[in-house]
Amino acid sequence: MMKTILTAMKISISEVMETMFFLPVEYSERLAAKEVKMLKGKQNKACCLDFCGDFSGTVYLLVPSRFLREMAENFMGEPGDLFGDEILEGTLTETVNMMSGNALRKLNAGSPFQLTVPRLIPGSEFPEGEGSIIVKTTGPEMAVHITLQ
Amino acid sequence: MSYSILIVDDSLPMRSVIKKTIRAAGYGQSEFLEAANGKEALKLLKNNWVDMVLTDHNMPVMNGLDFIRAVKADAIIKTIPVVVISTEGNESRVREFMDSGAAGYLAKPFTAEAIRDLIVKFLGEASYDEDYSDSNENLDF
Numbered sequence: 001m002m003k004t005i006l007t008a009m010k011i012s013i014s015e016v017m018e019t020m021f022f023l024p025v026e027y028s029e030r031l032a033a034k035e036v037k038m039l040k041g042k043q044n045k046a047c048c049l050d051f052c053g054d055f056s057g058t059v060y061l062l063v064p065s066r067f068l069r070e071m072a073e074n075f076m077g078e079p080g081d082l083f084g085d086e087i088l089e090g091t092l093t094e095t096v097n098m099m100s101g102n103a104l105r106k107l108n109a110g111s112p113f114q115l116t117v118p119r120l121i122p123g124s125e126f127p128e129g130e131g132s133i134i135v136k137t138t139g140p141e142m143a144v145h146i147t148l149q
Numbered sequence: 150m151s152y153s154i155l156i157v158d159d160s161l162p163m164r165s166v167i168k169k170t171i172r173a174a175g176y177g178q179s180e181f182l183e184a185a186n187g188k189e190a191l192k193l194l195k196n197n198w199v200d201m202v203l204t205d206h207n208m209p210v211m212n213g214l215d216f217i218r219a220v221k222a223d224a225i226i227k228t229i230p231v232v233v234i235s236t237e238g239n240e241s242r243v244r245e246f247m248d249s250g251a252a253g254y255l256a257k258p259f260t261a262e263a264i265r266d267l268i269v270k271f272l273g274e275a276s277y278d279e280d281y282s283d284s285n286e287n288l289d290f
Contacts, residue, residue: 075166076169098236098257102236102258104239105239105256113239115236
């Protein structure tokens with residue numbers, strides 16, 4: 001099951017990043033756990049949302065602060081020098097919302113998934129271990145993690 | 150022609166992107182109202198007439214589905230077309246939106262063209278000779 005979800009999530013991440021942020025992405029083939037540990041040590045922003053349906057779990061997103069500003073600039077179509085936390089954190093939470101909803105839609109489950117409203121978390125709470133995807137961008141790497149209940 | 154459009158989404162950046170995309174599609178004269186959830190949107194609709202509502206589903210306080218049901222239960226505002234723009238959209242969820250009275254559905258992520266087609270469907274073609282004061286906005290869509 002996890003492998004299927006991760007595949008759907010990778011397709012979803014590419015679609016969201018290219019359609020809404022005009023940023024092509026690739027996926028690191030290196031050991032994700034090690035990469036996540038390195039990413040968590042940097043200045044970053046993280047958020048998560050829970051989903052429930054035919055199966056339930058949580059999707060986490062970790063984005064380096066500098067790259068989040070670039071994403072917000074592309075998203076909003078304006079220079080990000082004056083963007084405050086509301087714009088940056090709104091971009092982050094909307095991104096995890098789009099990535100998650102789009103991925104779960106691809107799984108074609110019988111009943112619709114319920115998604116919670118995304119919430120911000122400290123970067124240090126981003127999980128490590130199986131279920132992580134390292135996303136290579138034009139800038140720094142970011143990470144997505146899925147846990148299943 | 151000028152329209153009044155209500156955008157309901159808890160994400161400030163997303164409301165801004167939708168608004169800019171609609172303006173760039175030629176509806177620069179339109180007036181935009183914004184709400185962060187269904188409850189706020191209902192308050193706005195009590196005092197403002199709008200030509201169209203674009204709403205997210207996954208929002209705090211009141212989600213999109215409950216908002217649509219409330220609009221359609223109100224004799225005065227029930228004729229306003231409400232279109233859902235949401236990440237949540239498997240077949241049964243979309244059917245639920247439509248059965249509740251939604252006029253249409255657009256999945257996130259979306260392209261600028263998809264938003265334009267949606268607006269044209271409900272409000273008609275924009276007249277491009279209108280004075281669009283924000284036409285220099287940098288919109289890469």
